[in-house]
Amino acid sequence: xxxxxxxxVWIGGAALIAATAVDTFAVIGRQIGWPLRGSIELVQxxxxxxxxxALIAATxxxxxxxxxxxxxxxxxxxxxxVGRFCELMTALFLLCVxxxxxxxxxxxxxxxxxxxxxxxPWRWMRLFANLSLAIALVVVxxxxxxxxxx
Amino acid sequence: MASPExxxxxxxxxxxxxxxxxxxxAALGLVGLVGLMVTLGVEPALxxxxxxxxxxxxxxxxxxxxxxxxxxxxxxxxNASRDLFDAAAKFLGHRRGGLAYAAVAGCAGFGTINxxxxxxxxxVGMVALPEMRKRGYADTLATGSVAAGGTxxxxxxxxxxLIVFGIIAEQxxxxxxxxxxxxxxxxxxLYMAVIWIVVRLRPELGPTSERASWAxxxxxxxxxxxxxxxxxxxxxxxxxxxxxxxEAAAIGATGAFLVAAxxxxxxxxxxxxxxxxxxxxxxLILLVIIGALIFSVFVSVTGLPDALGxxxxxxxxxxxxxxxxxxxxxxxxxxxxxxxxxxxxxxxxLLPIVGAAGMTPIWFGIxxxxxxxxGFVHPPLGMNLYVIQGVAKDVxxxxxxxxxxxxxxxxxxxxxxxxxxxxxxxxxxxxxxx
Numbered sequence: 001x002x003x004x005x006x007x008x009v010w011i012g013g014a015a016l017i018a019a020t021a022v023d024t025f026a027v028i029g030r031q032i033g034w035p036l037r038g039s040i041e042l043v044q045x046x047x048x049x050x051x052x053x054a055l056i057a058a059t060x061x062x063x064x065x066x067x068x069x070x071x072x073x074x075x076x077x078x079x080x081x082v083g084r085f086c087e088l089m090t091a092l093f094l095l096c097v098x099x100x101x102x103x104x105x106x107x108x109x110x111x112x113x114x115x116x117x118x119x120x121p122w123r124w125m126r127l128f129a130n131l132s133l134a135i136a137l138v139v140v141x142x143x144x145x146x147x148x149x150x
Numbered sequence: 151m152a153s154p155e156x157x158x159x160x161x162x163x164x165x166x167x168x169x170x171x172x173x174x175x176a177a178l179g180l181v182g183l184v185g186l187m188v189t190l191g192v193e194p195a196l197x198x199x200x201x202x203x204x205x206x207x208x209x210x211x212x213x214x215x216x217x218x219x220x221x222x223x224x225x226x227x228x229n230a231s232r233d234l235f236d237a238a239a240k241f242l243g244h245r246r247g248g249l250a251y252a253a254v255a256g257c258a259g260f261g262t263i264n265x266x267x268x269x270x271x272x273x274v275g276m277v278a279l280p281e282m283r284k285r286g287y288a289d290t291l292a293t294g295s296v297a298a299g300g301t302x303x304x305x306x307x308x309x310x311x312l313i314v315f316g317i318i319a320e321q322x323x324x325x326x327x328x329x330x331x332x333x334x335x336x337x338x339x340l341y342m343a344v345i346w347i348v349v350r351l352r353p354e355l356g357p358t359s360e361r362a363s364w365a366x367x368x369x370x371x372x373x374x375x376x377x378x379x380x381x382x383x384x385x386x387x388x389x390x391x392x393x394x395x396x397e398a399a400a401i402g403a404t405g406a407f408l409v410a411a412x413x414x415x416x417x418x419x420x421x422x423x424x425x426x427x428x429x430x431x432x433x434l435i436l437l438v439i440i441g442a443l444i445f446s447v448f449v450s451v452t453g454l455p456d457a458l459g460x461x462x463x464x465x466x467x468x469x470x471x472x473x474x475x476x477x478x479x480x481x482x483x484x485x486x487x488x489x490x491x492x493x494x495x496x497x498x499x500l501l502p503i504v505g506a507a508g509m510t511p512i513w514f515g516i517x518x519x520x521x522x523x524x525g526f527v528h529p530p531l532g533m534n535l536y537v538i539q540g541v542a543k544d545v546x547x548x549x550x551x552x553x554x555x556x557x558x559x560x561x562x563x564x565x566x567x568x569x570x571x572x573x574x575x576x577x578x579x580x581x582x583x584x
Contacts, residue, residue, distance in 0.1 A: 006422070013425030016220055016403075019213050023400030027393055040210050043396065047213040050429065051206070051436050054216065057426065058433025064173040065434055065490050071171035082170055089167070090176040096183050097440065100200025129207050 005060065012053035019046035038118030045120045052132035059136045062143075064090075080147060087144035094137040102130050152189040157454030160185045164445070164495065165487075174491045175434075179441030185448035202443045206436060210396055211316070214323060216432040217399035218308045221384075222264035223424035224406035228415045230377055231273040234259035237370040239281070240362040247349035247356030249285060250295040251342055253278040257299030258338045259374075262381045263402075264303055265310035267489075267526045271300025271534045275541040288355040289545045291348060294553025297534040298341055298561070301523035304489070306334035307385050308399065311493060311522060314435060315515040318442050318497050322512075323395040324388045328579040329512050331389070333520065333568060340560040348556055376412070380405035389582055438490055446498035455502040462503050472507040473569045476500060477521065484525030488533070492525065493518055509572060516575045517568055524561045527554050 001009070026039035036042075058064055071082060105126040113122035160181050167177040179199070186195035206212060235256035242248040242255065256274045264270060275296045282292040304311050307327035316323035349356040362370075384402040387393040393401065410416045449455065462472055479500075484492050497518070504514045526534045528551075535550045542550075568574055 001422075001426075009422055009426045009429060012429045013421065016216055016425065016428060020217055020220070020400045020403045020407075023213070023217075023397045024404045027397045027401060043213050044208045044210055047210070047216070048204075048207045050216055051212070051432065054429040054433035054436055056433070057429040058431075058437065061426075061430045063430040063434045064175060064437055065488060066171050066173055067168045067486070067488055067491060068171060069486055070169045086170065086172040086176075089180055090173050093176040093180040093183065093441070096196060097179065097199045097203050100196035100198065101203050102200070103196060104200040104204070125208070126204060129204060133203070 008053055008056065012050050012057065015046045015050035015053070019043045019050065022046065038115070038120075041115040041118050041120050044115075045125060048125050048129060052129045055136050056132055056139065059139045084144055084147050087140055091137060091140045091144060094133060094140060098130060098133040098137060101126070101133060105130055152452050154452055154454045154457035156185065156189060157449050157452030157457075160445075160448060160452070161454070161495070161499070168487060168491055168495075173437065174488070174494070175437030175439070175441035177441065178438070178445040178494055182441065182445035182448040186444070186451065189448070189451050198447060199444055202447075203440050206317075206440050206443065209317065211323060211394075212313075212436075212439070214308070214395045214399045215310065215313050215435060216428055217396070217403045218265060218310075218313070219428045219431050220424060221399065221402040221406040222266075222269070223427050224403065224410045225263045225377065226269075226273060227420045227424060228406070228410040228413050230263060230374075231256065231260050232277045233370070233373045233377070235274060235277045235281075237367075237374050239359075240367045240370040243359040244361035246353060246358050247291065247345045248359060249278065249282045249287060250291055250345045250349075250356055253282065253292075253295045254299040254302070254338060254341045254345070257296065257302045258306055258334070261303040261306035261334070262308075262385065263377065263406075265308050265313070267301045267304040267523060268533055268537050270303030271297055271526075271537045272541065274299065275538050279538070279542050283542070285359050286357045288352075288553075289542070289549050290553030291345070291355045292553070293538045293542055293545055293550040294555070294557055295341070295345060297527055297538045297550060297554045298344075298557030299338075300534045300537070301526050301561075302334060302338055302341075304523050304526070305330055305337060305516075305519055307331065307388070308395075308402075309519065310435065311489065311519045312515060313395075314439060314442075314490070315493060315497065315518065317439055318446065318494060319501060319511050319515060321515060324391070325512055325579045325583075326515050327385065327395065328389045328582060329516050329575045330519070331385070332574050332578055333516050333564075336567070336574060337520075337561075337564055340564055341557055344556045344560045376405075376409050380409065389578075391582070435490075438494060442494035442497075445494070449498045455499050458499060459503045459506050463506060469507045469509075470569065472503065473509065473517075476504065476507075477517075477565055477569065480518065480521040481524060484521060485528065487525075489522035489525055492522055510576065512579065513568075513572050513575045517565070520561075520565055520568060524558070524565070527561070528558055 022042045026036040029036045164181040238252035238255035242251045260270050312326040316326050384398045388398045
């Protein structure tokens with residue numbers, strides 16, 4: 001595993017541990033009369049970080065779900081073309097999603113969106129999500145340019 | 151420009167893209183996006199996509215999924231599958247076909263800490279298959295019981311499929327988990343009944359093993375008590391409403407950390423591997439959910455579900471006939487599409503029709519998951535069959551399929567029971583709710 005990929009896994013893992021810890025303390029706190037204020041907002045932020053990294057991780061490892069029934073029966077040459085087509089279609093989808101998400105982020109940037117209870121700065125969260133989408137898009141485009149069987 | 155015909159065209163294009171091998175999430179999302187661009191315009195379509203992606207990534211309820219996946223990874227590293235199978239084998243192994251019962255029970259046990267059919271079949275298979283073959287079990291019974299038993303992973307809570315259905319259909323994940331308990335148990339009992347019948351008819355397929363002493367049984371139970379406690383806390387906590395599914399997942403992951411630490415299995419390499427697997431699987435499911443939500447907006451904008459609902463009502467099949475028709479449709483489509491694609495393609499279209507037939511979305515979630523499971527054990531897809539072949543490489547795929555056939559028959563009976571007796575699904579959540 002490259003150092004960059006390893007760092008990504010540890011950051012994603014840290015976000016998972018953060019979500020685990022916050023929700024566990026929230027439950028314990030509720031039972032002993034010390035409720036954890038803003039626990040849902042904290043978990044949302046942690047889940048956004050973990051989820052954004054997860055999108056990149058699944059794309060890098062090519063773990064995304066596919067139906068292989070017909071593709072497995074194609075000739076190697078045909079599989080190669082179909083594979084490239086699928087990568088380009090995925091890139092188009094990610095580009096559209098990124099465009100929509102970035103559009104919203106730009107519109108809302110000046111309003112300095114904060115969460116209601118503990119003030120999680122949502123614009124930075126949106127930025128993180130958009131950067132992750134952009135990285136996933138680059139990964140898929142690289143797959144398309146290199147060409148790989150479906 | 152929105153019309154049911156546009157929706158139908160979208161579904162046809164989606165099927166073509168899926169069969170071409172495009173990532174399921176990207177196929178759903180792309181068809182949905184282009185469809186929305188055609189029906190509503192480019193700007194609303196892009197904005198909708200932007201809203202959906204951030205909504206999904208920040209959805210508190212969706213935190214359930216990665217945390218349950220993390221819990222499963224940690225339990226897996228702590229040797230949960232071996233211990234669960236061993237305990238079941240110590241209690242049942244001396245009976246004729248006993249190790250096959252133990253494999254099914256082990257799958258059900260592993261299903262309570264993991265929500266995937268494939269992972270359950272693979273991990274229990276690695277432990278149970280060599281043991282059964284060493285004891286002279288027929289290949290057909292050994293592989294069939296694990297391939298079919300693996301599907302319990304998808305039904306018994308926590309279930310990845312039910313979490314995804316809950317998000318897509320906007321239903322309570324806790325209620326879905328509670329509703330799945332009785333169908334999960336009855337499915338397991340039906341599989342055990344199949345083994346009982348098979349070894350009564352052909353005793354040589356499942357020979358008896360030596361009886362374990364109570365001391366050995368006690369030792370086997372001592373190795374799994376901590377996991378049983380965690381599982382009871384997680385599933386029981388959700389069922390009685392003590393914790394939300396997200397909180398239960400967090401408690402489960404914390405417990406799994408503790409169990410792994412107590413067993414001295416916690417290391418940096420193990421953690422990195424658990425995190426990597428959890429993130430990769432979460433990413434797979436997140437992309438699918440993002441795509442499915444965009445697709446479902448497109449489908450509802452076109453009015454396709456209403457038009458199909460009217461067409462089905464015009465057939466005058468009645469509630470039972472309509473549900474049988476839907477079951478046949480799902481099984482047919484399930485033989486060419488993988489389970490997740492089947493669920494995400496059909497949920498927005500079939501949910502209103504099922505509602506018109508008098509069934510609730512909770513019932514449909516369980517029914518759909520059950521139909522998905524059947525796709526895991528019948529050709530041409532039958533992913534569990536290939537997973538088992540990966541474990542028992544010398545057993546030809548047609549032998550594995552032959553072994554799974556009696557279990558497949560019981561699956562059809564179970565599906566029919568769910569239609570005839572909706573209380574199997576709806577009684578427990580209603581009773582606990584009261």
